[in-house]
Amino acid sequence: MTEDHILATEGLSKSFGGFHAVSDVDLRVRRGAIHALIGPNGAGKTTCFNLLTKFLTPTTGTIRYNGRDITKVPTAGIAQLGLVRSFQISAVFPHMSVLENVRVALQRQRGFSFDFWRSEKLLRRYDAQALELLDEVGLAGDAGRHASELSYGRKRALELATTLALQPDMMLLDEPMAGMGHEDIDRITALIRKASAGRTILMVEHNLSVVADLCDRITVLARGRVLAEGDYATVSSDPRVIEAYIGAGHA
Numbered sequence: 001m002t003e004d005h006i007l008a009t010e011g012l013s014k015s016f017g018g019f020h021a022v023s024d025v026d027l028r029v030r031r032g033a034i035h036a037l038i039g040p041n042g043a044g045k046t047t048c049f050n051l052l053t054k055f056l057t058p059t060t061g062t063i064r065y066n067g068r069d070i071t072k073v074p075t076a077g078i079a080q081l082g083l084v085r086s087f088q089i090s091a092v093f094p095h096m097s098v099l100e101n102v103r104v105a106l107q108r109q110r111g112f113s114f115d116f117w118r119s120e121k122l123l124r125r126y127d128a129q130a131l132e133l134l135d136e137v138g139l140a141g142d143a144g145r146h147a148s149e150l151s152y153g154r155k156r157a158l159e160l161a162t163t164l165a166l167q168p169d170m171m172l173l174d175e176p177m178a179g180m181g182h183e184d185i186d187r188i189t190a191l192i193r194k195a196s197a198g199r200t201i202l203m204v205e206h207n208l209s210v211v212a213d214l215c216d217r218i219t220v221l222a223r224g225r226v227l228a229e230g231d232y233a234t235v236s237s238d239p240r241v242i243e244a245y246i247g248a249g250h251a
């Protein structure tokens with residue numbers, strides 16, 4: 001790993017029983033990049049993300065973040081180091097207002113555990129900052145609404161705001177465009193681009209035109225292994241990549 005890489009894995013592997021879901025993956029993510037992890041269904045992308053955020057323990061291999069070996073650091077510790085995973089729809093509290101959702105995230109960022117009984121007065125201290133974040137993702141006008149009333153695309157924008165509240169140096173985005181129509185895709189693409197200023201993004205994304213549009217570097221996984229790496233033009237013209245997608249019925 002060089003100074004240039006904020007995240008680097010070496011020989012990262014995960015087996016379930018005798019099945020190798022991720023095999024010997026050396027992933028290098030350059031600081032400041034928008035990097036995509038792509039590949040056909042079952043390639044090992046989600047397993048990789050789960051390894052990076054410690055939802056799973058690697059069978060073998062190491063993960064370094066900002067030069068530090070984080071292979072044995074638990075999930076909560078990873079976020080404290082500035083590596084935050086987003087786009088987990090469950091991260092939004094549906095019965096709280098949009099503003100309250102961001103407020104809670106800001107409170108967390110300051111190291112408090114979430115406390116439903118914390119006084120309103122104390123929480124209100126975060127309102128101005130929460131509104132600023134909502135404005136950044138185009139949700140200032142929705143601040144008072146219940147999160148559950150938001151459209152799917154807006155919920156995802158809210159998740160982005162709650163993630164940004166944690167002030168991550170690096171964000172892991174889990175299929176940010178999943179289930180979205182064109183308009184939402186354009187909106188979220190613009191938001192991700194904006195949010196990438198001054199930070200690093202690693203995303204798993206099936207929508208290849210979004211990947212082409214947004215990502216500087218792409219790692220293609222197939223059958224748990226790195227098949228190709230490079231910019232979109234390079235990997236999309238690689239015959240092994242085309243074959244892997246066609247073989248998996250993605251033609």
Ligand SMILES: Nc1ncnc2c1ncn2[C@@H]1O[C@H](COP(=O)(O)OP(=O)(O)OP(=O)(O)O)[C@@H](O)[C@H]1O
Pocket residue numbers: 016019020021039040041042043044045046047048
């Ligand atoms: N907990 C588990 N136990 C056993 N096998 C698993 C487990 N989790 C994942 N796998 C298997 O590992 C392989 C990789 O799965 P993974 O979900 O990482 O792929 P993916 O690239 O994210 O796929 P998709 O694009 O369909 O989400 C698959 O064959 C999957 O069935």
